[in-house]
Amino acid sequence: MMNLRRDVFQAIANPTRRTILLLLAAQSMTAGSIASHFDTARPTVSKHLQILTECELLKQEQQGREIYYHFNAQKMREVADFLEPFRQMWEEKFNKLEQIMLNYKSK
Amino acid sequence: MERKTNLTAPDGKQEILIERIFDLPLNLLFLAYTKAELVEQWMGNKVIKWDHKDHGSYQLETIGESGNVLFRANGTIHKSIENQQIIRTFEMENSTFPVQLEFLEFESIDNNTSKLAMKIVYKSVLDRDEMLKLPFARGIHLAHNRIQQIISNLK
Numbered sequence: 316m317m318n319l320r321r322d323v324f325q326a327i328a329n330p331t332r333r334t335i336l337l338l339l340a341a342q343s344m345t346a347g348s349i350a351s352h353f354d355t356a357r358p359t360v361s362k363h364l365q366i367l368t369e370c371e372l373l374k375q376e377q378q379g380r381e382i383y384y385h386f387n388a389q390k391m392r393e394v395a396d397f398l399e400p401f402r403q404m405w406e407e408k409f410n411k412l413e414q415i416m417l418n419y420k421s422k
Numbered sequence: 423m424e425r426k427t428n429l430t431a432p433d434g435k436q437e438i439l440i441e442r443i444f445d446l447p448l449n450l451l452f453l454a455y456t457k458a459e460l461v462e463q464w465m466g467n468k469v470i471k472w473d474h475k476d477h478g479s480y481q482l483e484t485i486g487e488s489g490n491v492l493f494r495a496n497g498t499i500h501k502s503i504e505n506q507q508i509i510r511t512f513e514m515e516n517s518t519f520p521v522q523l524e525f526l527e528f529e530s531i532d533n534n535t536s537k538l539a540m541k542i543v544y545k546s547v548l549d550r551d552e553m554l555k556l557p558f559a560r561g562i563h564l565a566h567n568r569i570q571q572i573i574s575n576l577k
Contacts (some may be wrong), residue, residue: 325551327433333433398429398430398554401429401438401554402427405427405429405440405442406426406427408464408465409427409444409538410426411463411464411466412444412451412464413446415454415460415463415464416450416451416453416454416460417446420446420447420450
């Protein structure tokens with residue numbers, strides 16, 4: 316599970332992959348129409364799509380002869396929540412600091 | 423509960439920014455970071471060594487119930503300017519995490535409110551991301567506790 320998490324984190328660290336996610340958040344698209352938005356070679360875009368699909372940020376769906384890529388909003392939400400436990404840890408420490416110092420002051 | 427602590431970890435950068443507004447005058451906030459007996463209380467660690475001055479150093483540890491060391495960390499104080507700034511390092515002993523560099527900026531907002539802005543710089547982006555994941559298991563545990571609490575309130 317930890318490895319998968321890291322993969323998701325690394326997946327969204329790449330600017331091309333972030334652009335792909337933005338495109339697909341607006342509408343589902345085929346690999347061809349996604350590639351048409353980039354100057355890079357189509358195999359490069361395919362590789363990005365593969366990485367994003369492997370870490371479940373994208374889902375594939377067959378429609379007739381075409382494969383459409385969909386944005387997986389649920390998975391993206393998990394990534395957004397990634398920082399929350401770390402933030403909470405600090406929040407708890409700081410709340411404690413505040414309480415201790417308020418008591419210290421009134422002594 | 424009110425969210426008073428802001429945390430940002432910009433994509434592809436090896437740093438974390440943490441900001442917090444305290445309902446404390448500036449001098450008390452700064453004191454909480456410089457007096458060993460106070461650090462012990464809010465950090466929840468035992469202070470083994472505490473020499474808070476320029477080029478001084480510190481060491482903290484947590485001992486488990488059976489007397490084993492659960493956590494030990496140390497660092498050096500590069501610079502400390504009263505009620506303004508602390509620049510220091512932090513390193514967890516017996517871990518794979520490299521030492522990190524911390525910039526703490528203290529600021530008064532009014533007589534009873536102050537702000538801490540903390541910038542933590544890691545050796546690499548990957549090191550930062552690994553560090554961010556540390557409290558993850560604990561976060562899940564907290565969520566589980568909350569669910570239990572909600573369920574028991576329903577009874």
